[in-house]
Amino acid sequence: MAKRKKAPENEISRVKEDLEDLEFFIKEFTSFLPLAVCTVNPPGIIIDTNRAFEGLTGYKPIEIVGESLGIIFLEKEEIEKTLEIVMGKEFTLSKELTLITKQKEKIPVSAAISLRKDREGNFIGCFVGLTDITEIKKFREELEEKVKERTKELEKRTKELEETKVSLEIKVKARTKAIEEERTSLEEKVKERTKELQERVDELERFHKLTVGRELKMVELKEEIEKLKKELEKFKGRK
Amino acid sequence: MDKEEIQKLVKIPGRVRGQVFITDIEYVREKRGEEGVKILKKKMEELGNPINYEEVKVTEWYPLGLRVVSLLAIKEVFNWGDKEIWDMGNCAPKYSFIVKMLMKYFLSAERSFKESPKYWIKHYSVGKLEAHEFDEKEKYLTLRLHDFKIHPILCSYYLGYYLRIAQYVIKSEKIAIKETKCMFKGDSYHEFKIKWE
Numbered sequence: 341m342a343k344r345k346k347a348p349e350n351e352i353s354r355v356k357e358d359l360e361d362l363e364f365f366i367k368e369f370t371s372f373l374p375l376a377v378c379t380v381n382p383p384g385i386i387i388d389t390n391r392a393f394e395g396l397t398g399y400k401p402i403e404i405v406g407e408s409l410g411i412i413f414l415e416k417e418e419i420e421k422t423l424e425i426v427m428g429k430e431f432t433l434s435k436e437l438t439l440i441t442k443q444k445e446k447i448p449v450s451a452a453i454s455l456r457k458d459r460e461g462n463f464i465g466c467f468v469g470l471t472d473i474t475e476i477k478k479f480r481e482e483l484e485e486k487v488k489e490r491t492k493e494l495e496k497r498t499k500e501l502e503e504t505k506v507s508l509e510i511k512v513k514a515r516t517k518a519i520e521e522e523r524t525s526l527e528e529k530v531k532e533r534t535k536e537l538q539e540r541v542d543e544l545e546r547f548h549k550l551t552v553g554r555e556l557k558m559v560e561l562k563e564e565i566e567k568l569k570k571e572l573e574k575f576k577g578r579k
Numbered sequence: 580m581d582k583e584e585i586q587k588l589v590k591i592p593g594r595v596r597g598q599v600f601i602t603d604i605e606y607v608r609e610k611r612g613e614e615g616v617k618i619l620k621k622k623m624e625e626l627g628n629p630i631n632y633e634e635v636k637v638t639e640w641y642p643l644g645l646r647v648v649s650l651l652a653i654k655e656v657f658n659w660g661d662k663e664i665w666d667m668g669n670c671a672p673k674y675s676f677i678v679k680m681l682m683k684y685f686l687s688a689e690r691s692f693k694e695s696p697k698y699w700i701k702h703y704s705v706g707k708l709e710a711h712e713f714d715e716k717e718k719y720l721t722l723r724l725h726d727f728k729i730h731p732i733l734c735s736y737y738l739g740y741y742l743r744i745a746q747y748v749i750k751s752e753k754i755a756i757k758e759t760k761c762m763f764k765g766d767s768y769h770e771f772k773i774k775w776e
Contacts, residue, residue, distance in 0.1 A: 356638050363637055363676055379679070382686045385747050388679050402609050405673035406746050464686065 376470040379456070382463065384409050384423050396449075396470060398442035409468065414438035414446060426453045426466055439470065448477045580651050585629050588644030591729060593705030595646045597635040602671040603649045604632040609670070611657065622656045637676050643705060647730040654732065661735040668739030672747065677701060689713055691748045692720050703727075711770070718776065720745075721759070724769040728762040734769065741771050751775040 370377065370390035376397070379388040386409055389401050397404065397412055409423065410416035415437050426433050432454040439447040452469040607615045616632075623630060629648050635641070654664060672678040681698055685691045692713045699708035706727030713720045722741060727733075742756040753776040760770035 356636070359638055360636050381747060383688075383748055383750050387685075387747065400609070402606075402670055402673055406743055408750075462686070 376472075378404075378409070378468050378470075379465060380409050380423070380468055381465040382427065384420060387465070393470070396441070396447070396472060397439065398445075403442070412439055412441075413451075414440055419451070422451075422453060423466060426455055427463060430455050430463075436473065448473050580626070580648070580655060582627055585626055585644075585648055588647050588730075589629065589642045591642070591644040591647075593643035593703065593729075594640035595643045595704070596637065596677060596702050597639040597641055598637045598675055598677045599646050599671070599702070600630055600632055600635045600641070600649055601637060601676075602674040603653060603667070605674040606667050606670050607653060607657075615657065618656050619653060622652050626652065640704065643703065643729065647732060650732050650736060651730075664732055664735040665739040668736035669743045671736075671740055672743045685744070685748050688720070688745075688748045689715065691744065692722075695722060695744075699724075709768075718751075719772060719774040721773075722771045723760075724771070725767075727769065731761075731763045734758055734761055734763070737769070737771065741773065745773045745775070749773075749775050 373390055374392055376393040376395070377390045378386050378393050381387050386404055386407055389397075389399070389404060393404075394400055399412070404412070410419050413419045418435070419437060422433055422435050432452060434450055434452045437449055437451050439449045441447060450471045450473050452471075454467045454469075455463065456465045456467055458464050604616060604619070607619055611618070620632070623632070626648075630641075630645050650664060650667070653659065653667070657663070681701060692710050695710050696708045699706065707725045709723040709725060711721045711723045724737070738756050738758055742754065745754050745756065754773065755775070756771060756773045758769060759772045760766035760768060762769055
């Protein structure tokens with residue numbers, strides 16, 4: 341009988357020791373964790389924080405536990421909506437928010453919010469992990485600035501090229517017009533010259549015809565003279 | 580408070596979880612620093628070490644009277660009044676590992692109210708917390724604590740404590756608590772009424 345009584349007590353004692361070890365482990369683990377973590381209950385109240393959370397926000401557990409999660413963010417409505425989404429849809433969500441530290445410093449953070457459930461699957465709150473993204477954001481902003489500058493340069497260059505293109509087009513058009521005008525002028529000149537030459541040719545042809553006609557007339561007259569000469573001789577001889 | 584009084588208190592029937600002493604020492608550390616912890620430890624040595632805060636274990640059961648010893652010693656060495664004891668109670672849930680473990684009871688104001696008797700027995704082996712009345716429309720609730728006439732210092736402490744639990748689950752900027760009945764004032768139970776806007 342005594343043995344039966346002793347066994348459960350040992351068992352309870354062992355379970356208690358295990359629980360205390362577990363508590364110690366959780367404390368040690370959360371203290372070591374470099375990620376700032378807080379636990380939030382279903383109404384959105386902070387119920388626990390770790391050492392890294394204190395380091396990032398400047399709030400000691402006694403100062404922040406029991407306060408609404410929204411108190412540490414600039415975007416209070418957004419964090420409340422995000423909590424509602426996580427609680428309603430049961431998934432982990434990350435959001436970029438602005439943390440307001442105890443010293444009223446604003447730090448850009450990435451907040452990862454994950455649902456908590458108990459053994460029976462009942463929703464019991466959320467874990468909220470905060471990562472300082474100041475450096476990442478600074479790098480991203482610098483990169484964006486560089487991209488903006490480069491885009492601006494490219495736009496400027498494109499504009500210059502477009503302006504050059506427009507200027508060239510104007511020049512080409514003017515040159516084309518000048519050539520066209522010159523061509524038109526030349527054609528007219530050619531036409532006039534051709535007309536002049538044609539008139540000359542016609543004149544020459546007329547002259548030629550006239551000259552040839554005269555020659556023939558002369559030949560004809562010569563022949564006539566010869567013929568008349570012969571007739572005159574003949575007439576003289578008969579006399 | 581002397582050793583004789585401590586002996587009397589230790590004889591009070593009932594047990595309490597070690598967690599309460601851990602929250603006490605954490606509060607002292609927060610408010611008075613390591614120097615305050617030293618002062619308190621010295622006081623405990625003078626009283627024959629009724630509580631060794633360093634060796635207390637969260638889930639271990641301790642004599643209920645020591646709960647009162649701890650609060651009276653703190654009140655004495657730092658010359659604190661009811662206001663500070665109230666604040667100690669108000670901050671206690673912030674340090675409590677048991678409270679964190681029992682968060683599943685704090686899903687909503689009504690659920691927390693209904694589960695509060697279970698919450699009580701996780702901390703105390705005697706007394707009975709009754710979830711008496713919850714009126715969401717009128718925005719108030721009452722808790723009744725039966726069979727728990729230990730020491731008046733606990734009344735101030737519980738006022739702060741229950742207010743904090745209410746602040747965990749009620750979304751309101753204005754929450755107030757009042758002890759409407761007290762066993763030390765002739766009532767047959769303690770009654771705490773919490774109202775919010």
